[in-house]
Amino acid sequence: MSTSESNLFPLVGLQAVANAHNEWVAVSFHLPQQGPGALLAALASADVYAHLAPLDCIIPVTDPQGADAAQLALLMPQLVPQRTILRLSAAAVANKQVQQTCLQWREAGYRIMLDGPGADAVMAGQVDARALCIDAAYELPGLHQLMSLPGPHLACNITDANSLAGLSALGVSWFAGDYALRSARGHSEAEDGTARRRLLALLGLLARDADVQELEVPLKQDPVLAYHLLKLVNSAAFGLTATISSFHQAITLLGRRQLQRWLQLLLYARQQDDGKINPLLPLAALRAAQMESLCQLRGGDRAAQDLAFMTGVFSLLDTLLGMDMADIIATLNLDPAVSSALLERSGELGAMLALAESGATPEPASLLRAGIDDTSYWRSLLQAYQWAITVSRNV
Structure with a gap:
């Protein structure tokens, strides 16, 4: 170096x-x-x-x-x-x-x-x-x-x-x-208690690695989320030659790991009442990608990277849903390390999340607490921006 x-x-x-x-x-x-x-x-x-x-x-x-x-x-x-x-x-x-x-x-x-x-x-x-x-x-x-x-x-x-x-x-x-x-929530659907419960149910299924049949139920009940999922897998980002028209096809082609990641992000994909995209979508993608990259650079295995990614995505759920984070977590079956990171910014995930949240001017103390050197931070930031840019242009 x-x-x-x-x-x-x-x-x-x-x-x-x-x-x-x-x-x-x-x-x-x-x-x-x-x-x-x-x-x-x-x-x-x-x-x-x-x-x-x-x-x-x-x-x-x-x-x-x-x-x-x-x-x-x-x-x-x-x-x-x-x-x-x-x-x-x-x-x-x-x-x-x-x-x-x-x-x-x-x-x-x-x-x-x-x-x-x-x-x-x-x-x-x-x-x-x-x-x-x-x-x-x-x-x-x-x-x-x-x-x-x-x-x-x-x-x-x-x-x-x-x-x-x-x-x-x-x-x-x-x-x-x-x-x-x-910003206040910009779409009326977020105010609908039924839609909110459906979102939380899907999050719970994702958190406990539910099977395909279980995942299909809330997807079929949420046409907006279903539309964005099928739009995504048919986009240039995946380069598929055949059109995907069912959840089973999407799940088969994406694989469970990728499906879970994309669904976590697609929770932010609903357009606002004025037709604009949700400004939280690219930000959630940025946090998730940087968390995953930081975890990988620290030597974390695939399972640890998945938890880091989930922590980054879920860190904005309170803003998305207009709920306290504690109330959201109470309805989900999250890994204790993820819950602690989201509620208290504690543990290794909490330290990485605090760093990812620090924006354009993080403090050196945040790096030390997360166990990340300066070069790793810079590389993780660039990788995260690259992925967030791709996501926001394909969802």
């Missing part, structure tokens, strides 16, 4: 960016203090653009002409211009030399996004920037500032659905933040 690989964390973090339909469109990179040097090391350790394809990558450039200039010169050839958006502060682009550098980047195919105090359409024009990045926690720009630029404009630190709606009305079309975790 090289020096650069062993010192990635906590230098580079990732955060998904979604559009108004809750579809992931980009990934924003978080580079705390080490700037371009951290990203250069991260790019050298893995094929980052391949893992995140086809999403755009938003790269912060803090000091393009100062101490970061040498590292930035080494970094630029590692980027894919057509999929890279360079995010600069308004303070940085006030410099004439920086303005010239930005114009050269634009000629090379990069896009530029401005953020911070003072970012406006006039300053954007000086560097041929097409979009603004807005911090939703602070004062928002006027409508005229956004309408005069083609965008897409990005809003960060969005905390709830109401804030997202207000930003969308302003002209923002890309969104990032924890709003999915705090």
Whole structure:
């Protein structure tokens, strides 16, 4: 392992960016203090653009002409211009030399996004920037500032659905933040006690490894879930030549292990009343995939990886169902390690779950508690994003 690989964390973090339909469109990179040097090391350790394809990558450039200039010169050839958006502060682009550098980047195919105090359409024009990045926690720009630029404009630190709606009305079309975790349930079916009981019954069957005949009963009672399962197995993700039209066929082709995993995720697949996908779906896929990857990197066997995956998926059930996690677990027959992780974040699974939940900026202490080194964390994060992107585009 090289020096650069062993010192990635906590230098580079990732955060998904979604559009108004809750579809992931980009990934924003978080580079705390080490700037371009951290990203250069991260790019050298893995094929980052391949893992995140086809999403755009938003790269912060803090000091393009100062101490970061040498590292930035080494970094630029590692980027894919057509999929890279360079995010600069308004303070940085006030410099004439920086303005010239930005114009050269634009000629090379990069896009530029401005953020911070003072970012406006006039300053954007000086560097041929097409979009603004807005911090939703602070004062928002006027409508005229956004309408005069083609965008897409990005809003960060969005905390709830109401804030997202207000930003969308302003002209923002890309969104990032924890709003999915705090939004009210968006579909009337989640309010239906019968549908909720059916979901919990299916979860219980999955948790105790029920046979195929038992699994078919709640599936046949839930046409939405059944539709998404058949849509999934007939999608390009599986590359099957024959059309699958029954649960028996789906179960046979997927196998029990894969069926259980996909059904766990498909619980989040119901569209909301406004036709948008559930924003919890890709997030659940991300957590589940990272939990599985972390477990594998720690040496966990297949059974342990399955429990890790389940823990990641189930960690958002309280938000999905609008219930206390303790009440949900009381109805299921979960492995004690999974229950402890979901309720108390205790044990090995709990430590990994806390790490997976930490988002773009996890703490070093979380790594130590989970027994994960920095390079393993970075690899697990990339693998998880790659799988979550695939899932959200095929479900």
